[in-house]
Amino acid sequence: MASAAGGGPAGEGEWLKVAELRAMVQAQDPHAKEVDNLTLRRFLRARDHNVDKASAMFLKFLQWRREAAPGGFVPEEQVRRELSQDKICMGGVDRTGRPILVGLPARHYSASRDMPEFKSFVVYFFDKICARIPRGQEKFLCIVDLKGWGYSNCDIRAYIAAIEIMQNYYPERLGKALLIHVPYMFMKAWKMIYPFIDNNTRDKFVFVDDKSLQETLRREIDENQLPEFLGGKMPLIPLKDYVQHPQAV
Incomplete structure (x- = not known):
């Protein structure tokens, strides 16, 4: 797990948590489908692989992103x-x-x-x-x-x-x-x-x-x-x- 926390290769256990995180966030915000697994993994790692905390962080990100860059980017x-x-x-x-x-x-x-x-x-x-x-x-x-x-x-x-x-x-x-x-x-x-x-x-x-x-x-x-x-x-x-x-x- 130390390798994953440092940004290294993910193991099977980490990808299972990514899948769990995806199911959780997509159930609450359909826009989560547009985000790739590597992005979800970064949020998961940022919350020490706690899926509930990563989910809250990621859903907040999606809401913020719509407000900060409505067209997908800042002109x-x-x-x-x-x-x-x-x-x-x-x-x-x-x-x-x-x-x-x-x-x-x-x-x-x-x-x-x-x-x-x-x-x-x-x-x-x-x-x-x-x-x-x-x-x-x-x-x-x-x-x-x-x-x-x-x-x-x-x-x-x-x-x-x-x-x-x-x-x-x-x-x-x-x-x-x-x-x-x-x-x-x-x-x-x-x-x-x-x-x-x-x-x-x-x-x-x-x-x-x-x-x-x-x-x-x-x-x-x-x-x-x-x-x-x-x-x-x-x-x-x-x-x-x-x-x-x-x-x-």
Whole structure:
């Protein structure tokens, strides 16, 4: 079971629980038929294989999804201001084939943030990165570069909203988040954010000190896939310039 909880191959017992979960959610919401077994398995794993808890979580997700993305995806025009700030970019892939998402929080300003648009933006970029995940892989890697981050960028409400969306509606999608160039003052903000992160997610946030930055990055990512601004050869693509047909997740 440890392997399954970590996102590894499922055993027969786990698939039986997925079937049980499917029967339970389809009886309550016919839209559950449109969701594949891998998605159901992620919700099951997020609730430690408790079918009742996974069912409640998944049914809440279906209702949320209809409200957050009525047409199946968030249209670009709905998040145009957030996109214009280039604070989320697409990178290459790590050594395990997980696509890389790069966050640049120093380009986010709390004073100009509109919360409904920000939440839609979070859905927009999670949909984009999840659509990049190849068959046989279920997770993505995130690099959060806090270089230049200061008080004007500090937005606890937005950070918590993003984490809650990820945990509740994109379970078992984050493989690892590398926080780099972390200023001392950010740790005060982190203390306020930390209680809102569930136990399964906390271990995925890794603070990387400057001395071991290159060693850590190159252990995770080949030079050809590492972003140029971090010493690699892969150009970053701002999310607004990333061309991909929107997909429902």
